[in-house]
Amino acid sequence: MNTLFALLHIDGFAWPWLLLAVVLPWLAYRLLPARAQDGDALRVPWYARLHTLEGGLVASAPTRGFPWLAWLAWSLLCVAAARPQQLGPPVAPLQAGRDLMLAVDLSASMGEEDMQLGGRAVDRLTAAKAVLADFLDRRAGDRVGLIVFGDRAFALTPLTLDRDSVRQQLDGTAVGLAGRATALGDAVALATKRLQIQRAQQRVLIVLTDGVNTAGVLAPDKAAQIAHDAGVRIHTIAFGGDGSTVSVFGFRLPLGGGGDEVDEAGLQRIANATGGHFFRARDTEALAGIYAEIDRLEPVRRHGQVVRPKIECYPWPLGAAVILGVLAVLLRRRDR
Known part of the structure; x- marks a missing residue:
C-alpha cells in the first residue's frame, strides 16, 4: 500500500528514459528462440495417460509461459532506476546579506587634488572610486544601490545584486555632474525613500561627502530624523584633506582655504541619530580602512528565493522489486 501511495503521488522522474527497459524481457521472450529442452531419458507410450491421472503422478514439464511475477519485479526495478521524485513543501533558505545604499558627493569640492593614489x-572623487570599487568586490550576496548628489540628489541604480552595474555607473560619474553644491539632506531623504520598502533590519545607508550642506530643500538633521523613523541606519564618512594643493617644482603644496571645511559635527549628528557610525578619512588608506570596518558589520539574515526540494521515492519500488524477485525465485524452486 505504501508503494502504491508513493507511486500515485510522484511528480516526475529524474531519468524517465529508463522506463523503456520495462519491455526488454517481453521482447527477449518474443524474439529470441526458445532454449532446446534436454531429451527424454525414457519414452513410454502411456506417459500421457499417467499425466492425466488425478493428483498428477508425473510432474509436468516446464512450459514456455511468461513469468509474470518476475516481470512485475523487473518493472518495479525499472521504475526505481528512473528515480521517481516528489516535490517537498516550499522552503525559503536563509541567506546572509545586507541591502545598502551608497550616497556619493559629486560637488565641486570633490575635484580637489589632495589625494594620493x-x-x-x-x-x-577618483580616489573614492578606487576605494569603492574594492568595497563593491567584497559585497557578494549584498544588494547595493547608488545615489549621487550635488545641487540635487539622483538615484543612479536601485538595489541590485548586479555589482558590476553599480561599479559601471560609479565609474561614469564626474565632478559637477549633479551640480556644484552639496544637497546632503536631499540625498539622505532620497535614500530613505528607496530603502523604506526593505525590511527594517536591512536599511543601511553609507554617505561619502567632503563638504557641508549648501543646497537642497531638506536640512540634514531633519532628513536624519526621517531616516531614523523609517529604520534606516546611516554611516557617514567625511572625506578629504585640508584643502587644495598646487605643484611647485614637482612638490605638491597645500593652499589654504581651497575648499569648504567638512561638517564633521553635522555628519556625527546624522550617524548618532540613526544608530550608525561616523568616520573621518583624510587619505585613501584611511578611507579603505573605514570601508573595511563597515564590511565587518554584522550581516542581516534574510529569506532567499522559495524553492521546493525534490524528494527521492525510489526506495519503495526498489524494495517491492526485491521482495517480488525473491518470491519468484522461491516459487520456481518449489515447482521444480
Whole structure:
C-alpha cells in the first residue's frame, strides 16, 4: 500500500528514459528462440495417460509461459532506476546579506587634488572610486544601490545584486555632474525613500561627502530624523584633506582655504541619530580602512528565493522489486 501511495503521488522522474527497459524481457521472450529442452531419458507410450491421472503422478514439464511475477519485479526495478521524485513543501533558505545604499558627493569640492593614489596626486572623487570599487568586490550576496548628489540628489541604480552595474555607473560619474553644491539632506531623504520598502533590519545607508550642506530643500538633521523613523541606519564618512594643493617644482603644496571645511559635527549628528557610525578619512588608506570596518558589520539574515526540494521515492519500488524477485525465485524452486 505504501508503494502504491508513493507511486500515485510522484511528480516526475529524474531519468524517465529508463522506463523503456520495462519491455526488454517481453521482447527477449518474443524474439529470441526458445532454449532446446534436454531429451527424454525414457519414452513410454502411456506417459500421457499417467499425466492425466488425478493428483498428477508425473510432474509436468516446464512450459514456455511468461513469468509474470518476475516481470512485475523487473518493472518495479525499472521504475526505481528512473528515480521517481516528489516535490517537498516550499522552503525559503536563509541567506546572509545586507541591502545598502551608497550616497556619493559629486560637488565641486570633490575635484580637489589632495589625494594620493598609486604614487600620484588625484582628485577626491577618483580616489573614492578606487576605494569603492574594492568595497563593491567584497559585497557578494549584498544588494547595493547608488545615489549621487550635488545641487540635487539622483538615484543612479536601485538595489541590485548586479555589482558590476553599480561599479559601471560609479565609474561614469564626474565632478559637477549633479551640480556644484552639496544637497546632503536631499540625498539622505532620497535614500530613505528607496530603502523604506526593505525590511527594517536591512536599511543601511553609507554617505561619502567632503563638504557641508549648501543646497537642497531638506536640512540634514531633519532628513536624519526621517531616516531614523523609517529604520534606516546611516554611516557617514567625511572625506578629504585640508584643502587644495598646487605643484611647485614637482612638490605638491597645500593652499589654504581651497575648499569648504567638512561638517564633521553635522555628519556625527546624522550617524548618532540613526544608530550608525561616523568616520573621518583624510587619505585613501584611511578611507579603505573605514570601508573595511563597515564590511565587518554584522550581516542581516534574510529569506532567499522559495524553492521546493525534490524528494527521492525510489526506495519503495526498489524494495517491492526485491521482495517480488525473491518470491519468484522461491516459487520456481518449489515447482521444480
